Amino acid sequence: GAGVSQTPSNKVTEKGKYVELRCDPISGHTALYWYRQSLGQGPEFLIYFQGTGAADDSGLPNDRFFAVRPEGSVSTLKIQRTERGDSAVYLCASSRSGRGDTQYFGPGTRLTVL
């Protein structure tokens, strides 16, 4: 595709519910990243995929957060038992190879947990 796309653009859910956020990277990009951005802060790294495998998941805050990329393209970030503190914009980025090349970001999903 022309750029990174993310769906939904906005998601409102209730505390305790399960949510899935989807990312479609730029076609041909093997590396994919998830970041979380809280109000007034810079994006914070969550997880990095190289192909289908998670090469670095050190940024996932706890075991309620999980991400997959089964075919090496689309990725889904899954959050179980959501908490109000999970409210943030979740940004996805992709890069051509993951070897220090430029990361291009999608428009994000704004998650609000009531």
Place this chain on the structure above:
Amino acid sequence: EDKVVQSPLSLVVHEGDTVTLNCSYEVTNFRSLLWYKQEKKAPTFLFMLTSSGIEKKSGRLSSILDKKELFSILNITATQTGDSAVYLCAVGMNYGGATNKLIFGTGTLLAVQP
């Protein structure tokens, strides 16, 4: 602990002014420094810098890196209202491909008044 610090946190200027945004960093295994512009949700790539003293330029924007003093600046000349945005600085780490995460600063909020 790896960190990226941006200053000022916010800035208000008038159209036609020149602005300089600052970014300092303390990270292990530095690979690159990147600047992004964030207007709504998606950070838009501006520059990637890897070598000291080489200015990168794109229209009215320019940036330079000093790897000895561990900082970078982003200059915008003849500012326009369309330059109003949050400018994010990020540092890419070099762990031989084991990760490619970016560490972001909190950003500088630039407001250009007509």
